[in-house]
Amino acid sequence: MTSESDPSGRSLASGLASSASKSSHWPLDPVYRHARRETTVIVLICLLMMVWALGSARLFGFGTLDVETAERQAILGVPTWVFWSLLVPWVLGTAITGWFCFFYLADDPLGRERPPAGLANDDDPASVSKGALR
């Protein structure tokens, strides 16, 4: 994981962030830091799921078989590769999403609502759209 409180810009694509923020002395927004970490984990989970699904499909699903063997290769009435490459990871993927949502995704405050741009400078509030979103 990247240095979370480092405002110098070494982030997701480590090393790419540079001069813009190197000289800055302001603290990074915690929601940004959390979101960045969470996004990295999401991408990793996605890649792992893909490796599992495609890897097991490669292992169990490709190639021709004689009828008897193909008939035997079934779990719970679906082809073996469907069981390992779709059913199991689908259940697992849903469970991982549950874990991510309730145990990993930080419950961050998302900030105060600003009025839509284009409305803020109106000098005749009565004649324009009503201020901020709720």
Place this chain on the structure above:
Amino acid sequence: MSPDAIDLFGATAMRSVAGDPLGLLAQQVYGGALIVFALYSVVVFAIAIIADRVGRNREFLGEYFLGSRSLGMWAFAMTYAATSASGGTFMGVPALIYTHGWAVGLWIGGYMIVPLVSMGLVAKRMNQVARRTGAITVPDLLRDRMGSPWFGALCTLTIVLFLSLNLIGQFKAGAKIIETLLGGQFAYEQGKLLVVSWLGDGLGMEVALREPGYVLCLILFSLTVIFYTAYGGFRAVVWTDVMQGAIMVAGVLIMLPLTIWAVGGLDAAHRKLVRMTPPEHRHLIVERVDATSGESNDTSASDDSANGDSASGDSASDAASTASIPKGAWILLVEPESGRKRVFRTKSRSELREGATQVVWKPIDPADPPHLIPVIELTTPDEIERIDRQELPPGLRVRVAEAADYTAAERPVPTFEYASGAGEAGAYVRLPGPDPKRPEGFLSLGLAMSFFLMWNFSGSGQPSNMVRLLAFRDSRTLQRAMFTMAVYYAMIYFPLVVIFALSRVLLPGWEIEPDRIMPEMAAHVTHLAGVPWLAGLLLAAPFAAVMSTVDSFLLVNASSIARDLYHRSIDPRASEGRLKAISVGSTVVIGFAATWAALDPPQFLQDMIVYTTSGLSTCFLAPVFLALYWRRFNKAGAFGSMLAGLTVYNFLYGYGYWQSGFRKMEPLEPFGLHPFVVGAAASFAVGLLLSLATAPPADAEVKRFFGEEEAEDAPA
């Protein structure tokens, strides 16, 4: 009929209906669909009116286009899920599964993690940054983040161009789905007559005379969706999405057990599927014989057509004058010498003209040779044995076209077999799956990877999805909605794969028109279970899916014009009344323009929908992702990133189109990778390189989006 014979047309209750090209759906099914459609329309209108009432007294633009950023868990999850699931989910995907078997499960396997990736990737940051700038639309947000009105304009232009094309296709798809569902109903037939007299004869609209059913359904579809979207805005769209999402999941969850029961359990179905082999594409020559001469007949024609079981209401029993063979008719042929039984199904309608000695097929596709009736031939022994009836007017002799017949017609002898999987038992349960055209099969491992990535990441880059990420209430809503959507998708997509992988066990021969497998299965399984009225609810799923997508696209397009173009660029001080008129007006105008264009739509409609949907994701994914997560990302990088995506994606499509001699909209796929993957990779690369090669953004700007909120700005 043998005890195990396939009930081809759902027995007598499924007797054909005049006007239905295939004549397969029962009146009861149509009746159910009509009642459901009527109820459905009443409910969406009511929702629009209530949504409008609730939204009054709130800031108009934010309410109309974003529901005042107040979406709760259910609304957020369901609107996101329903918008993503389009008509293709319930018509196109089932057709693919039917054609290629279980392999399609891996093709859409990426959906196992789509809720987490497509929602989670940018949701929290996007919502946060939108609050900081007060953004209502995606171009709004990008324009402020990159500090460039011109970049905002590029975003708006890209959205309007892609979505306008997309809407034409979606409107046509919606109308076609309603036509499939309602065709044959009394009210529908009366409506057609009105269209002919008012629009055709009255206003001189040629298309109303040619295809009154389609025009009627297009008008029904358009009026419904335009009214509730324009009147109720985002809130109405979201609430109807919740209802539509519920209809979709109900349809799938009812259909799954009915299907498993109908096939006799998963194990029994697997044993049958393993033995299935892909059909062959052939042509038949049908000739008239003199019935009184007693000349031998090549066919094993029974008298099914005479006893009323014919699939076509207008199949004449009197072959001496005019007869027709409908699309979808089964033809049996027993070879006299070997006794071999062959079963064919017609791919299009053909007619015997007065005085002709040969059945003259009216070609739909000019590429097919005249006088040769295109059919598929079943190759699975079990299916051949089970089909024991023929719908062919008596007095006709059938033979299979041979090489000499093609030569006589001055056509090359076509390939009869599937390019992959032909004669291969187990083809439908194994990978890569049978394919009529691709010798390498339906799904290589590389292609599977490409699609896995595309389903996941293209959802994140879709403006109609992203605008929903601007609208949820807080992080807790995001947590719950993401998990809800994961459960919801698991309940929709995997069962869909199961249902339609099994569908070919119940309904063979639908390679003639695989797009109809969803309505046919709905009719078939509900009939077998003795609840044909339930088919109406199942058939509502596809039109709920297409409507929930169209309403969102319509509103995103209208917001581009009303908010991004007019309000931000032309008249920032516009009064609320004017903004309201322009917002509602642009929704209505865009809706009717799409309807008008859909009356005479361009070619390659389905391809156009795919092209525009993934095109938008290709253009937006990298700029949005980099804008939210990379502090060094600057204006030059943003322009470069979007233009690179746009250029590479269009090049791949343009090159493929040119390569096909402008006949097919099939993109070039370098290394088997989908254009989205290539385009998005180019977009990321150019965005990164151009940003690094140019001056970094001002520190104050970076701080505005990446720094902590000032104390006085902290949330109350």
